[in-house]
Amino acid sequence: MSDKTALFGLDREGLTSFFAELGEKPFRAQQIMQWIHQRGEADFDCMTNLAKPLRSRLAAVAEIRPPEVLLDQQSADGTRKWLLRVDGGNAVETVFIPEQNRGTLCVSSQVGCAMACTFCATGHQGFNRNLTATEIIAQVWVANRALGHAPDGERIISNVVMMGMGEPLLNLPALLPALNIMLDDMSYGLSKRRVTVSTSGIVPAIDRLKAQCDVALAVSLHAPDDVLRDELVPINRKYPIAELLAACRRYMAGKSARSHITFEYVMLDGINDSSVQAARLAELLADVPAKINLIPFNPFPGTPYRRSSAAAVSRFQELLLNRGYIVTVRRTRGDDIDAACGQLAGQVMNRLRRLESHVEAAR
Numbered sequence: 304m305s306d307k308t309a310l311f312g313l314d315r316e317g318l319t320s321f322f323a324e325l326g327e328k329p330f331r332a333q334q335i336m337q338w339i340h341q342r343g344e345a346d347f348d349c350m351t352n353l354a355k356p357l358r359s360r361l362a363a364v365a366e367i368r369p370p371e372v373l374l375d376q377q378s379a380d381g382t383r384k385w386l387l388r389v390d391g392g393n394a395v396e397t398v399f400i401p402e403q404n405r406g407t408l409c410v411s412s413q414v415g416c417a418m419a420c421t422f423c424a425t426g427h428q429g430f431n432r433n434l435t436a437t438e439i440i441a442q443v444w445v446a447n448r449a450l451g452h453a454p455d456g457e458r459i460i461s462n463v464v465m466m467g468m469g470e471p472l473l474n475l476p477a478l479l480p481a482l483n484i485m486l487d488d489m490s491y492g493l494s495k496r497r498v499t500v501s502t503s504g505i506v507p508a509i510d511r512l513k514a515q516c517d518v519a520l521a522v523s524l525h526a527p528d529d530v531l532r533d534e535l536v537p538i539n540r541k542y543p544i545a546e547l548l549a550a551c552r553r554y555m556a557g558k559s560a561r562s563h564i565t566f567e568y569v570m571l572d573g574i575n576d577s578s579v580q581a582a583r584l585a586e587l588l589a590d591v592p593a594k595i596n597l598i599p600f601n602p603f604p605g606t607p608y609r610r611s612s613a614a615a616v617s618r619f620q621e622l623l624l625n626r627g628y629i630v631t632v633r634r635t636r637g638d639d640i641d642a643a644c645g646q647l648a649g650q651v652m653n654r655l656r657r658l659e660s661h662v663e664a665a666r
């Protein structure tokens with residue numbers, strides 16, 4: 304830990320007050336944002352439009368410290384995964400998923416997760432700590448710097464989803480500045496529709512998110528009734544489905560007719576994939592602007608669940624399509640590098656220890 308101000312995690316407002324304290328003009332905030340997030344520059348000495356004395360002052364009181372990349376893996380399907388070291392002997396994973404007309408970065412918000420969803424590897428790992436705003440945005444920084452721009456000048460990362468490790472809505476103080484930086488035209492300039500926060504259903508935080516930064520919302524529903532959801536997603540005991548859907552309706556109030564909430568539904572063989580459950584789900588979502596995303600379960604060591612068969616997934620999808628829903632099935636990506644949903648983290652700590660013992664041995 305250092306007592307210098309970490310500039311990475313400051314959004315426009317934060318940088319403006321930082322420079323005000325130094326007696327500098329507000330436009331310095333824009334300049335430094337562009338250097339850090341658009342040009343990927345971490346060295347004050349290279350920031351040529353800042354006068355030399357200012358650069359030395361910045362170096363004395365502030366820092367732009369990129370996280371150490373412990374692993375950088377590329378899957379056969381183009382998915383790329385970074386394992387980044389964060390303070391306290393931990394590591395987090397960030398995954399880039401290229402598709403035909405977009406590139407999605409999947410970002411982590413916590414080390415581990417306290418929500419203990421029964422089908423999730425991160426949930427099994429338990430909660431370690433919240434990431435700081437710096438650690439959240441640094442994931443975008445590392446990926447953006449590595450991936451750069453397409454030949455036509457388009458940004459390779461067109462979408463960000465907060466679907467890595469952790470429950471983002473239990474870390475709002477760090478999440479909000481990180482989201483602001485993703486959206487700011489002087490940094491990553493992503494549109495609100497292309498930044499998605501995924502939540503297991505922290506009802507009061509859904510309202511707070513809307514008030515402060517109404518990006519796209521994804522809700523991990525996974526069950527069409529409270530009995531089953533209580534079991535799969537334990538936070539449901541605190542915020543049951545009716546309350547969650549009421550929060551979803553509030554979130555969508557006043558938004559354009561084209562916008563919707565994405566409901567995620569992991570397909571677990573014999574648990575939540577029957578036709579009756581599909582019909583119940585269709586009824587449940589009748590008065591919420593919804594898109595449904597079916598996620599074939601990704602197994603991890605020790606899990607009792609199995610992935611639903613392709614036939615069961617198609618049947619479930621068909622039933623919902625017939626009720627007029629937009630239903631997508633998530634293609635499983637990055638399987639060979641354990642980058643698929645819910646596989647993040649499972650072996651992170653083991654891998655980290657292994658890696659450290661290699662480094663140790665090499666010394």
Ligand code: SAH
Pocket residue numbers: 416420422423424465466467468469470471501502503521522523567568569598599600601602603644645646
């Ligand atoms: N904590 C947040 C965001 C991270 S999880 C949330 O739960 O929404 C991102 C998505 O991956 C969630 O929809 C989650 O339910 C899903 N997921 C978790 N484990 C999975 C697994 N083993 N297979 C498939 N999807 C999984």
Ligand code: SF4
Pocket residue numbers: 416417418419420423424425426427467468469470502503523
């Ligand atoms: Fe946490 Fe999301 Fe995993 Fe549930 S699914 S344990 S909320 S990361």
